[in-house]
Amino acid sequence: MRYLGRKLLRLVLVVAAVTTLTFLLVALLPGDIAYLVVGPTATPTEVEAVREQLGLNRPMLVRYGEWLAALAQGDLGVSLRTSEPVGEAILSRLPVTIELMLLAQVIAVALAVPLGVLCAYRQNRWVDRVVTLVGFAMISVPPFVMALVLIFTVSLRLGWLPATGYVPLSEGLWANLRTFALPALSIALIEWVALMRLLRNDMIVTLQEDFIAMARAKGLPAWRILLRHALRPSSFSLITILGLQIGTLIGGTLIIESIFALPGIGRLLLTGIFSRDYVVVQGCILFIAVAYVVINFLVDLTYSFLDPRIRVGGRDG
Amino acid sequence: MVETAIENVAVAGEAEGLAVRRRRRRLGLGFWLPVAWIGLVVFGALTADLWPLPAPETIDFLKRAALPGTIGEIELAGQTELSEFRYLLGTDNVGRDILSRLVHGARVSLLIGLLSPLIGLLVGGALGVLAGYYRGRVESIVVASMDVILAFPALALLLAIAFYLGPSLPNLIFALGFLSVPASARVARANTLSLARREFVLAAKAMGASDLYILVREIVPNVLMPLLVFAMLLVAVLIVAEGTLSFLGLSVPPPTPSWGAMIEEGRELLDQAPHVTLIPAAAMCLTVLSFNLIGDRLRGLIDPRESRL
Numbered sequence: 282m283r284y285l286g287r288k289l290l291r292l293v294l295v296v297a298a299v300t301t302l303t304f305l306l307v308a309l310l311p312g313d314i315a316y317l318v319v320g321p322t323a324t325p326t327e328v329e330a331v332r333e334q335l336g337l338n339r340p341m342l343v344r345y346g347e348w349l350a351a352l353a354q355g356d357l358g359v360s361l362r363t364s365e366p367v368g369e370a371i372l373s374r375l376p377v378t379i380e381l382m383l384l385a386q387v388i389a390v391a392l393a394v395p396l397g398v399l400c401a402y403r404q405n406r407w408v409d410r411v412v413t414l415v416g417f418a419m420i421s422v423p424p425f426v427m428a429l430v431l432i433f434t435v436s437l438r439l440g441w442l443p444a445t446g447y448v449p450l451s452e453g454l455w456a457n458l459r460t461f462a463l464p465a466l467s468i469a470l471i472e473w474v475a476l477m478r479l480l481r482n483d484m485i486v487t488l489q490e491d492f493i494a495m496a497r498a499k500g501l502p503a504w505r506i507l508l509r510h511a512l513r514p515s516s517f518s519l520i521t522i523l524g525l526q527i528g529t530l531i532g533g534t535l536i537i538e539s540i541f542a543l544p545g546i547g548r549l550l551l552t553g554i555f556s557r558d559y560v561v562v563q564g565c566i567l568f569i570a571v572a573y574v575v576i577n578f579l580v581d582l583t584y585s586f587l588d589p590r591i592r593v594g595g596r597d598g
Numbered sequence: 599m600v601e602t603a604i605e606n607v608a609v610a611g612e613a614e615g616l617a618v619r620r621r622r623r624r625l626g627l628g629f630w631l632p633v634a635w636i637g638l639v640v641f642g643a644l645t646a647d648l649w650p651l652p653a654p655e656t657i658d659f660l661k662r663a664a665l666p667g668t669i670g671e672i673e674l675a676g677q678t679e680l681s682e683f684r685y686l687l688g689t690d691n692v693g694r695d696i697l698s699r700l701v702h703g704a705r706v707s708l709l710i711g712l713l714s715p716l717i718g719l720l721v722g723g724a725l726g727v728l729a730g731y732y733r734g735r736v737e738s739i740v741v742a743s744m745d746v747i748l749a750f751p752a753l754a755l756l757l758a759i760a761f762y763l764g765p766s767l768p769n770l771i772f773a774l775g776f777l778s779v780p781a782s783a784r785v786a787r788a789n790t791l792s793l794a795r796r797e798f799v800l801a802a803k804a805m806g807a808s809d810l811y812i813l814v815r816e817i818v819p820n821v822l823m824p825l826l827v828f829a830m831l832l833v834a835v836l837i838v839a840e841g842t843l844s845f846l847g848l849s850v851p852p853p854t855p856s857w858g859a860m861i862e863e864g865r866e867l868l869d870q871a872p873h874v875t876l877i878p879a880a881a882m883c884l885t886v887l888s889f890n891l892i893g894d895r896l897r898g899l900i901d902p903r904e905s906r907l
Contacts (some may be wrong), residue, residue, distance in 0.1 A: 423882060
């Protein structure tokens with residue numbers, strides 16, 4: 282319980298710090314947010330009008346207080362360009378981002394587990410070497426390059442899948458999945474490497490345990506030993522990383538959404554950046570950061586409930 | 599009895615020497631090829647202006663998205679008359695020489711990819727070493743503030759900085775350097791923690807050495823190598839980050855060529871002229887892969903020695 286309390290306190294502190302930082306990014310700007318909003322060609326009177334309209338003349342602390350108060354009621358402000366409430370805009374785009382992340386994770390795990398097991402079993406043999414080398418090459422490909430290569434090969438040359446576009450789930454699962462396949466693959470083909478390496482290394486350690494030798498001595502077939510005896514005790518850190526990666530993925534989906542024209546949070550943020558809509562930018566960054574912190578907290582928590590050693594031992598874990 | 603023991607030791611020593619030699623030989627191609635590629639990129643970036651190439655902004659209106667090897671007529675750098683020129687890597691959508699843009703674009707990638715980690719390593723390394731050595735309150739503050747920065751998804755924070763500060767080379771170097779501080783601090787702290795407990799630090803303390811002396815002469819030299827390995831991976835990550843930003847149009851402003859922007863510019867002609875996109879993409883991937891491979895080999899080199907101590 283004391284562990285939980287400490288973790289909760291830290292969560293609250295980090296969320297508070299993240300919130301303040303998000304606000305300060307706007308407030309402590311060298312230059313003027315009003316200039317940024319109206320654009321470089323604006324006259325001084327126009328800038329003054331915008332400043333008045335957005336309430337930027339008032340002291341920073343007052344603005345911070347008001348912003349926090351609104352935030353507490355779930356109000357992230359209203360978009361400067363579309364007058365859409367930012368909170369609603371984010372929520373309406375959330376399912377797309379979540380679906381993309383989940384699909385990417387599923388594909389990554391589907392690649393990582395069999396290959397990780399295979400590499401551990403055939404440690405330092407040619408299969409292991411080849412997979413490691415391929416993994417190294419793939420992890421060196423930037424996500425946006427992976428996306429373009431996939432578009433080029435799978436949709437432009439082979440014509441199997443659409444290059445961009447979005448079909449909502451309500452118009453049929455198959456059509457929906459077809460539009461998500463390439464974006465999810467562009468993320469998964471990079472993410473699987475880390476998962477595979479992790480599983481491989483943990484599995485190599487497990488395979489040296491006595492109970493594996495015992496299972497071997499009993500004459501069990503290799504696949505049974507690997508899948509039934511060795512996989513579960515080896516997959517612990519894989520599961521943790523899987524959870525933690527969800528946080529990282531939120532950032533990773535940004536660019537993929539914009540390339541494939543998926544209406545997710547990343548695209549909302551980028552549109553906000555290009556239309557100099559700082560309310561949207563602020564809202565999205567705050568949402569992403571808080572989601573990231575909370576997800577990491579939850580993963581941490583689940584992990585510590587699964588493994589009592591963490592609760593007792595790790596002070597900074 | 600004794601003789602066989604000595605013989606055993608000798609054999610073991612020989613085997614060890616052999617193993618070391620074999621390991622060194624295995625460092626071979628997987629290490630030197632990446633080094634050679636990076637050397638080539640650095641050389642290209644440094645001497646970009648000296649090559650008999652058209653300037654990266656020079657446009658050949660007649661040869662748009664030309665295939666590699668096409669011959670066109672264009673002003674070369676430093677000349678005023680048109681002369682015949684073979685586009686070794688073709689031209690982009692507007693008709694600019696891809697090779698020339700590639701070597702000039704390498705400057706942006708390398709400048710950001712090398713200077714930002716330097717900031718991160720200096721600041722983060724110092725913070726990490728101090729936190730790991732002094733523990734207590736210093737450590738709590740450093741770790742907590744690093745956690746807050748790490749709590750932001752890096753790309754979102756990067757976009758925020760690029761958005762608010764405006765995209766320019768110094769801003770980007772600063773932003774990416776800032777982002778690489780927490781991870782560097784972690785590496786430095788973790789290494790310092792284990793070093794601070796080692797015998798030679800204890801010995802220095804027992805000799806009455808000051809903290810400053812111990813930090814500078816005992817700890818820092820030993821943290822340097824793991825940090826260097828980490829730096830290689832950091833460079834790879836930051837080149838990708840810069841590429842992502844310039845792909846989004848949030849890196850150095852347009853007339854300056856950069857790899858990410860070149861990849862983005864080729865996108866509209868991906869079907870008809872894939873080489874416009876794929877050539878800079880390949881250059882970026884190879885560079886990132888090279889830094890990853892070098893980092894991995896270096897780690898393999900220092901880890902066994904570390905564990906044997």
